[in-house]
Amino acid sequence: MTVQNIISLLGGLGLFLFGMNFMSLAINQVAGNKMKDLLERLTRNRFKGFFLGVLVTMVIQSSSATTVMLMGFLNAGIMDLAQATGVIIGANIGTTITSVLIALDVSAIAPICIFIGTAMALFSKNSKEGISGRLFSASASFSSGLNI
Numbered sequence: 001m002t003v004q005n006i007i008s009l010l011g012g013l014g015l016f017l018f019g020m021n022f023m024s025l026a027i028n029q030v031a032g033n034k035m036k037d038l039l040e041r042l043t044r045n046r047f048k049g050f051f052l053g054v055l056v057t058m059v060i061q062s063s064s065a066t067t068v069m070l071m072g073f074l075n076a077g078i079m080d081l082a083q084a085t086g087v088i089i090g091a092n093i094g095t096t097i098t099s100v101l102i103a104l105d106v107s108a109i110a111p112i113c114i115f116i117g118t119a120m121a122l123f124s125k126n127s128k129e130g131i132s133g134r135l136f137s138a139s140a141s142f143s144s145g146l147n148i
Contacts, residue, residue: 021075035073035078036077036078036079039073039078039079039083040083043079043083043084043086043087044083046082046085046086047086048086049083049084049085049086049087049090050086050087050089050090050093051090052086052087052090053066053086053087053088053089053090053091053092053093053094054090054091054093054094054097055090055094056087056090056091056094057090057091057092057093057094057095057098058094058097058098061095061098062095063091063092063094063095066087066088066091066094067088067091070084070087070088070091113137114137115137116133116137117133117134117135117137117138118133118137119133120132120133120134120137121133121134121137
């Protein structure tokens, strides 16, 4: 390791710590008690926190981003370590689930999923079910490479 590598490492670490501090202050100012109450309800139970971690990680597809957000919440005092532990474990499981879903070859079942989603979109009486059907058929078509 050269001196330049060590200086770059220390500079990156300082920038990371500055960013975490800046983010926690901004989160505290913007969210305050509302964010604290919401996270308290969502992570009150360890299992709820676990499923929240899985869901957030599957949506944003990055357990690192989920963990960094949690560290900001911890630093801001919005969450405590007991709440964050379940979410972090869920984030790691969510990354695994995302990897498995990406690795699966869904082209064989994609036409069936597209049909089911289209039928839901066309024949549902509830608008939420119709929107869910459209999302289901669109995601199946894009994941299979059909791109209709």
